[in-house]
Amino acid sequence: MRYPEGGGLTAERRAFREKIRLRAGERFAAGEKTAVIAKDLxxxxxxxxxxxxxxxEGGMEALRSAGPANSPTVTDAQFTVLEEELGKGPSAHGFDDERWTLARVQTVIRRRWRLSLSVATVWRLLKRHGWSWQAPARRALERDEHAVELWKKEVWPRVKASRRPTEPGSSSRTSPDSP
Structure with missing residues (x-):
C-alpha cells in the first residue's frame, strides 16, 4: 500500500511482514497446504x-525483506558536496555555457554518485534545500538594445496584425442569422 505523504512502510511494519513470510516458509518446508497457511496467518x-x-526459487532468503521500496535519494552530506560542485559552474563539468538546467544537475549527480534520479526528483531535491528557479540578474552583454527597440516598433506590429481576418461566411465565425 502506498501513502500520499512519506510513502511505503515503516521499518517495524516491514519487519512484521517479513516475520509472517518466514513463518510461511517454515510451513512450506513442512509440506502444509497453501489455503491452510493463508487462513492461519x-x-x-x-x-x-x-x-x-x-x-x-530462492529458499528462505527469498522471503526476507528487500528494504524500503523507495527511489535512491541524495543524503544531506551528498547535497553539501553537490552545492560545492554547482558553485564551480557548468563549464567545470564540461557544459558549453554558464546555465544550470535540471538535466545538467541530474548529470552531475549521476556522474558523481551513480544515482539515477528523474528530472522531477532533481527539482524536488533542489527545492527542498532552498534552491529556486531564477532568471539572470543582468541582461546578456551581447544584447543589442537598439535592435530590440526596432523589432518592437516595426516587426512586432506586423506579426501581431498578420492574424487571418475573419470574414463573413467563414467557418470560424457564426453568422448572425444562423440558429
Missing part, C-alpha cells in the same frame, strides 16, 4: 502462492 491465498513460488 490471516493473509490472502494469492500472497501465500507468491511466497511459495519465491521460496521454491
Amino acid at each position: 490471516r493473509v490472502s491465498v494469492r500472497s501465500v502462492e507468491r511466497w511459495r513460488r519465491a521460496w521454491r
Whole structure:
C-alpha cells in the first residue's frame, strides 16, 4: 500500500511482514497446504502462492525483506558536496555555457554518485534545500538594445496584425442569422 505523504512502510511494519513470510516458509518446508497457511496467518491465498513460488526459487532468503521500496535519494552530506560542485559552474563539468538546467544537475549527480534520479526528483531535491528557479540578474552583454527597440516598433506590429481576418461566411465565425 502506498501513502500520499512519506510513502511505503515503516521499518517495524516491514519487519512484521517479513516475520509472517518466514513463518510461511517454515510451513512450506513442512509440506502444509497453501489455503491452510493463508487462513492461519490471516493473509490472502494469492500472497501465500507468491511466497511459495519465491521460496521454491530462492529458499528462505527469498522471503526476507528487500528494504524500503523507495527511489535512491541524495543524503544531506551528498547535497553539501553537490552545492560545492554547482558553485564551480557548468563549464567545470564540461557544459558549453554558464546555465544550470535540471538535466545538467541530474548529470552531475549521476556522474558523481551513480544515482539515477528523474528530472522531477532533481527539482524536488533542489527545492527542498532552498534552491529556486531564477532568471539572470543582468541582461546578456551581447544584447543589442537598439535592435530590440526596432523589432518592437516595426516587426512586432506586423506579426501581431498578420492574424487571418475573419470574414463573413467563414467557418470560424457564426453568422448572425444562423440558429
